[in-house]
Amino acid sequence: MGLINVTINNQTIAVEEGTTILEAAKKLDIRIPTLCYLNLEHVKTVNGSASCRVCVVEIEGRRNLAPSCATPVSEGMVVRTNTLRCIKARRLVVELLLSNHPTDCLICEKNLNCELQSLAAELDIRRIKFHGVRATHEKDISSKAIIRNMDKCILCRRCETMCNEVQTVHVYSAVNRGFDTFIAPALNLPMDKSICTFCGQCVSVCPTAALTVVNEARDGGHGKNGSCS
Ligand code: SF4
């Protein structure tokens, strides 16, 4: 495989063909914020859904911003990761996600441990800019191990990658399209009727509280009485 020269924020590096801008930036110690991206190096699996567009960058000569996690470098490519345009685009993405997300961080299971929350803080988002119809779903508290709260799902598809490609159990897939899309076991069955083995790996990669483990003390019986929402 040949080497490709790419310049990111005025620093040039030679990387292997097929390397993404995000990976090349990492080699230069340049951090690009991400949300859906997940690199499970130990099992050689990447969640490359490129669904969130948080990682967008500017490429010289291209009109549109590009998702750095899914864009391979090409010879002589010149990239900027921190322009005002990139930052504004990232903010817009997160503001739109927040407009369809419950705003109960203080009593959320993932408070202070949520990637969406940290990203909003990093981008200095201090208000919900867009108010509209929110997608709402019944919380799945059927299992003794995992709670599914699709109101908090950001459709990153990490759980699908983990369950389908790594664990090879194939529990999850997307149901419906567009605004009505959500992630569910086949036939939209509740977790306790699905083929889930309750290994918990999907919960460990979920960036928000869309998938959480049942905590008997807190949830008082599968989330039925507790403050989790
Ligand atoms: S807990 Fe169930 S749904 Fe989650 S990764 Fe394991 S088998 Fe798949």
Ligand code: SF4
């Ligand atoms: S349930 Fe979690 S991991 Fe799965 S798509 Fe939604 S936010 Fe991502």
Ligand code: FES
């Ligand atoms: S992190 Fe690149 S598109 Fe989501």
